[in-house]
Amino acid sequence: MYKYDAIDQTLVDQRVAQFRDQVARRLNGSLAEEEFRPLRLQNGLYHQRHAYMLRVAIPYGLLNSKQLRTLAVIAQQYDRGYGHFTTRQNIQYNWVNLEETPDILAELAKVEMHAIQTSGNCIRNITSDAFAGVAADEYVDPRPVCELLRQWSTLHPEFAHLPRKFKFAINGAKEDRTVLLCHDVGIELKKNSAGELLANIYAGGGMGRTPILGSLIKEDLSWQLLPSYLTALLRVYNRFGRRDNLYKARIKILVKALGPQEFARQVEGEWIHIAKSDDNFTQSEWDRVAQHFRRPAYKALITLSTEDLLSNLPITEKVAFARWHERNVRAHQVPGYASVILSLKHHGIAPGDASSGQMNAIADLADQYSFGELRITHEQNLVLADVEQTQLFSLWQAAKKQKVALPNIGLLTDIIACPGGDFCSLANAMSLPIAKAIQERFDDLDYLYDLGDISLNISGCINSCGHHHVGNIGILGVDKDGEEWYQITLGGEQGNEAAIGKVIGPSFYADEIPDVMTSIINTYIGQRSHDESFIQTYRRLGVTPFKEAAYSNAKAKVQKQDALGVPA
Structure with missing residues (x-):
């Protein structure tokens, strides 16, 4: 690193x-x-x-x-x-x-860390694939480009007071694990047939009050020209972004107002004057940075199958380890190695929280099993990227002691959530109690495994720090006359088939959410075809059956309360 x-x-x-x-x-x-x-x-x-x-x-x-x-x-x-x-x-x-x-x-x-530009109307922390450099489906290791752009953007005087905060995501793999299209600028790295490193630039994505997927505005840009092209893009935004209205200040509003083609044309018009700028990257700059991302001292090993890994385990451990291996272990570029996701979604703990004791223990695990390095995922989990397959069982046993081995990655309780009204002054409603209630309702791992992949994202306000718009199921806290209510969206997705979820209708009280979730999930179970995921079923059926189930449950609850004389 x-x-x-x-x-x-x-x-x-x-x-x-x-x-x-x-x-x-x-x-x-x-x-x-x-x-x-x-x-x-x-x-x-x-x-x-x-x-x-x-x-x-x-x-x-x-x-x-x-x-x-x-x-x-x-x-x-x-x-x-x-x-x-x-x-x-x-x-x-x-x-x-x-x-x-x-x-x-x-x-x-x-320890070479800081908090510079993690807030304010500037270029924020650049995000990327948590499996960068090790992912089996990777075209290009994006980390040198990430670092070059981090250095270029840090304390850049021209972009210290943009109309609004600005976020980059950079991906270099077949699968998008960065939510690329939901960023102000998404950079997709690739190589052409000659081995040259190129970038596709997407602009105008974002969530929040007006969720929009980014549009492709530039193809096959040489990596060396990224500083000048991005400078041109930011200058257009700096010049025409809405400074008169906080809610319309993000670049997504400008791109939507102009149209992606016109926005791209204006960027090209600005870029033509600075395309040969001295600010562009050089090969020597690449060499200076790339040396820090060389591969660690991997051993010469052979790839082991799941059956190989299970063959010598105690019979009492095989099923639990196999389940964890299926959900929490990812393929690696190097034979004999794997990447491991440590879950920060233990029941009763706020999603993404880690205690000081857990952090110290995980640091020890990184030293013992993964060359002393860790990754943070967009889903608020941690990754040990370089684990020998022969050490997976030992790591699993150690991770269980720290309550970070829950085999729920990608399942319904692998919840993404912002801190919400428990902490944030911007929040309209609490996120963490909703996450806890759902975790408690769906705490049977066998049941979760049967459901398969379902993403659930919770935000405490329209700023969408929990990225509820791209959850298969999204929950948004809203304020109604001083009371906390929760709006449900369905059909969102991150990744290569990114989609913005749709609001199903009026919002619900907090205590209704677990029952509403049960109704939605039961509808999926009753309607799915063989091996069909939640999002596939939703796309086939549309929102109507899920909406009807959600509101029939709420209606039935009100009728029961009325019959018993219980206030709503």
């Missing part, structure tokens, strides 16, 4: 010293809140419902065991003993004290 050079370290250290002075001035009253706010946001510090929240960048989701141990120390010493991993491969601390935030940033700087 990338290592700081002297310039990187000096920049981050100076940033910490600068922020320490700003916090001191805020605390002594010489810096007003309205002046301090943009400064703290540039360092990832939000003022939330109960306390300050600090969002720490994990560039393209990659970190090492030493860094994870530092994150554990911060959770223990400066928060309440845990951190929350997000859909954008960051980590958030929800209970930090303002006066201690410079000390936290100083701890991060010691």
Whole structure:
């Protein structure tokens, strides 16, 4: 993984010293809140419902065991003993004290981490495939490009005050594991027949109040020209993006208003003047960065089948291990190795949360089994990318002790959720109690296995930090006259067949959601064809049978309450 050079370290250290002075001035009253706010946001510090929240960048989701141990120390010493991993491969601390935030940033700087540009109207943390460099279906390792663009965009003076926040996702594999089309800019890397590295550029994607899938605006762009082309794109957005209306300020609104073809034409018109810019990447820059992403010292091994792995296991362990292997283990590029997903979706725990004890233990697992490196997934889980297949059983046993071996990856309880109204001042409703109620309702693994792949995403407000729009089932918290209600969407999907879900109708009370979910799932069970997934059944049948089941359940509940004289 990338290592700081002297310039990187000096920049981050100076940033910490600068922020320490700003916090001191805020605390002594010489810096007003309205002046301090943009400064703290540039360092990832939000003022939330109960306390300050600090969002720490994990560039393209990659970190090492030493860094994870530092994150554990911060959770223990400066928060309440845990951190929350997000859909954008960051980590958030929800209970930090303002006066201690410079000390936290100083701890991060010691292990080559920071919180720069994790907030504000700038280019945010660049996300990528959690299996980059090891995925069996990978065309191109995207990490060198991610790092080059991270360095290009960090503290870029021209893009420090965009109309609104701006997010990149970069993918280099056959399967899209980045939600590429739901980002302001999605970059799809590939190679042509001559082996040249090229990029397709998608622009105008996003979720939130107006969910839109991005449009292809540029094909076969040389990787070296990415800085100049993206500069042109951002200049068009900077010039014409809506600064007069917060809800219409994202680039998706501009692309939709102009149309993708006209937007692309304007970008080309700007790019023609800077296409030969000195800012473009060079081969020497690639060589400087790419050396940090060389393959580790893999052993010469042979690929083992599932049957091979199960053959010598105790009979009492075979079924449970086989289930975990099916759901949590992924194919690797190198014979004899596999990638392992550690689930942060244990029942009763908020999705994406990890305690300081778990983080320290997982750092030990990374050192023992995976060359000391880890990945954060978009689904709020962790990955050990380079595990010898012969070590999988041992790893599984160790992971069970830390409650991160739940074999539910891709199943209904592998829930994506934002912190919601428990923490976030923007939220209209709570997300975490809804996730907990659904986990409790669907806690039978045999039943979940029978259901197969179903994605469930929960957001506490229209900003869609839980990405509810692309869940097969999405739940959105809404406010009605000071009460929390929940809106259901169906038919969303991430990946190569990305789709925005559709709202099925009026919202439900919180205590209705488990029953509504049961009605939706029972409809799927009753209507599915052999081996048909939830999303396939939904696409075949449409929304009507699911909608009728959801609302007939709610209607029946009201009628029963009326009959018993129970207030709604």
